[in-house]
Amino acid sequence: MTAPTTGTLEAPTxxxxxxxxxxxxxxxxxxxxxPFFVYVAVFLFIPTIVVVVxxxxxxxxxxxxxxxxxxxxxxxxxxxxRSITLSAVTAILGAVIGALVAxxxxxxxxDSLVRRLVTSACGVLAQFGGxxxxxxxxxxxxxxxxxxxxxxxxxxxxxxSGGMWLFDLxxxxxxxxxFQIPLMVIxxxxxxxxxxxxxxxxxxxxxxxxxxxxxxxxxxxxxxxxIGSTLLLFANAFSAYATAAAxxxxxxxxVPLQIRSALTSEVLLGRxxxxxxxxxxxxxxxxxxxxxxxxxxxxxxxxxD
Amino acid sequence: xxGLRKRRARRQQALRxxxxxLFAVLFLLPLIAMFEFTTRDGWDTWRVFFNWKALGETYxxxxxxxxxxxxxxxxxxxxxxxxxxxxxxxxxxxxxxxxRVVEFVSLLPLTVPAxxxxxxxxxxxxxxxxxxxxxxVTLFLAYTVLALPFAYRAIDxxxxxxxxxxxxxxxxxxxxSWATVMWRVVLPNIRSAVLSAAFLTVALVLGEFxxxxxxxxxxxxxxxxxxxxxxxxxxxxxxxxxxxxxxxLLFLLSFAGRRRNRERKTS
Numbered sequence: 420m421t422a423p424t425t426g427t428l429e430a431p432t433x434x435x436x437x438x439x440x441x442x443x444x445x446x447x448x449x450x451x452x453x454p455f456f457v458y459v460a461v462f463l464f465i466p467t468i469v470v471v472v473x474x475x476x477x478x479x480x481x482x483x484x485x486x487x488x489x490x491x492x493x494x495x496x497x498x499x500x501r502s503i504t505l506s507a508v509t510a511i512l513g514a515v516i517g518a519l520v521a522x523x524x525x526x527x528x529x530d531s532l533v534r535r536l537v538t539s540a541c542g543v544l545a546q547f548g549g550x551x552x553x554x555x556x557x558x559x560x561x562x563x564x565x566x567x568x569x570x571x572x573x574x575x576x577x578x579x580s581g582g583m584w585l586f587d588l589x590x591x592x593x594x595x596x597x598f599q600i601p602l603m604v605i606x607x608x609x610x611x612x613x614x615x616x617x618x619x620x621x622x623x624x625x626x627x628x629x630x631x632x633x634x635x636x637x638x639x640x641x642x643x644x645x646i647g648s649t650l651l652l653f654a655n656a657f658s659a660y661a662t663a664a665a666x667x668x669x670x671x672x673x674v675p676l677q678i679r680s681a682l683t684s685e686v687l688l689g690r691x692x693x694x695x696x697x698x699x700x701x702x703x704x705x706x707x708x709x710x711x712x713x714x715x716x717x718x719x720x721x722x723x724d
Numbered sequence: 725x726x727g728l729r730k731r732r733a734r735r736q737q738a739l740r741x742x743x744x745x746l747f748a749v750l751f752l753l754p755l756i757a758m759f760e761f762t763t764r765d766g767w768d769t770w771r772v773f774f775n776w777k778a779l780g781e782t783y784x785x786x787x788x789x790x791x792x793x794x795x796x797x798x799x800x801x802x803x804x805x806x807x808x809x810x811x812x813x814x815x816x817x818x819x820x821x822x823x824r825v826v827e828f829v830s831l832l833p834l835t836v837p838a839x840x841x842x843x844x845x846x847x848x849x850x851x852x853x854x855x856x857x858x859x860x861v862t863l864f865l866a867y868t869v870l871a872l873p874f875a876y877r878a879i880d881x882x883x884x885x886x887x888x889x890x891x892x893x894x895x896x897x898x899x900x901s902w903a904t905v906m907w908r909v910v911l912p913n914i915r916s917a918v919l920s921a922a923f924l925t926v927a928l929v930l931g932e933f934x935x936x937x938x939x940x941x942x943x944x945x946x947x948x949x950x951x952x953x954x955x956x957x958x959x960x961x962x963x964x965x966x967x968x969x970x971x972x973l974l975f976l977l978s979f980a981g982r983r984r985n986r987e988r989k990t991s
Binding site: 519526559 | 736740744747756761807815818819832839840841844846868924927928930931934945949952959975
């Protein structure tokens, strides 16, 4: 009875001494992450706070809801609708085509040259893109582009008979899809890698057909990854700026371009912080999409990791 | 069963060839079109492109843009690695409870589009200009934010593949300092992960346009865009060169990544 009591009596004193030392070394440990957090605070948190606070402040710095209510203006609502439509259409097109390419690549084996070439090409197109892609399309199907000239001279087809659509929304759909497909390949490949051949063999040995395998085994397993990737593609297209900035010459059909004109022109007096309100709107849309993506990601990793 | 598998392998191969060929055509078509576009009126564009002195004189914007991008790449890679590698390793070793926080913060830039970030960066850059001047090279401070998610994922994957804790405890118990642990024990083990983080940062910085353009700074992409208004052929030529360069960079990277996998398999 006495032995355990002394034991419990001694314990607090030792932890007390060790606790003090641990406390001091804990502070020293925390110093190690200070540079990272200071940097992130200045170049990520402050800009975000500037956007959020600015969205609710008037030109004089007083709090106001005018910027937010200005988001209901027709031209801004239209820009958001166009942005969301553009992102959704290109995300779905990119996801379907990209998944097919990813599947074709995954059958080639992880170390094959085909896979290496395709993933490198995808990396370039998906992440490097921007201005260079816009110029690539101008050289390909611009007014005097390679394909345009070829079609006109040898087949007599004028792809711009209905107007110069490349520098407007239809052009954006085309170029965006062009960088969405490669992004889908990159983000969907890991999920396909996680599908084990044994699952297919198990289905077959139980008498399931190929269609049955895809319908009952592969599709349910891959669905969260597919939807998650589609969401990522949506966020990617929604936040893209460079391609549109280089391609669209007149007007500001989508939100990022509206923000550009809010930043560069000072025509609208009393609307200094409108750009910040639109930026806040963009963050909210992307954050919602990325949150859903995170949920699906967790579901995906249960099976395909 | 074996016959079924062989038949399926054949079918998959056919599908693979069709899809990969289509993809290759779609990927190469713009590149070929760009090449044709720049050589339509002879080889002058490329002759100027490879004569750097003439290039600088004829297209001063391009020259300043290239110079700025060169320094931006170096400084962004340096800052990203110096900031991220020690922090991530340190958190794994000493502050495991902060790991989720660091991960969350590092991935946060994915939810803040660059065009939004630039809106909030304007006042921050007013201070940067006040302290160190308005050179385009200061953009590396913003670019590191953009690189964080990609670099973090690469480094985190590299660290997950090795047992950092055991390695560092072994080194510590043999009397090495934390600096030695970092520099001579952990770093050599995650070399390929660090390399891939660096490559991704390079590609990202070379392709960045949004922030540079909206903050009125120069880099290679801004220069290409500016040039597009006066000399379309030259801007297409530079775009083509940039795309090919980026492809070569990522293709090399794919070999670095593969080697890491093989190492892990044999160990």
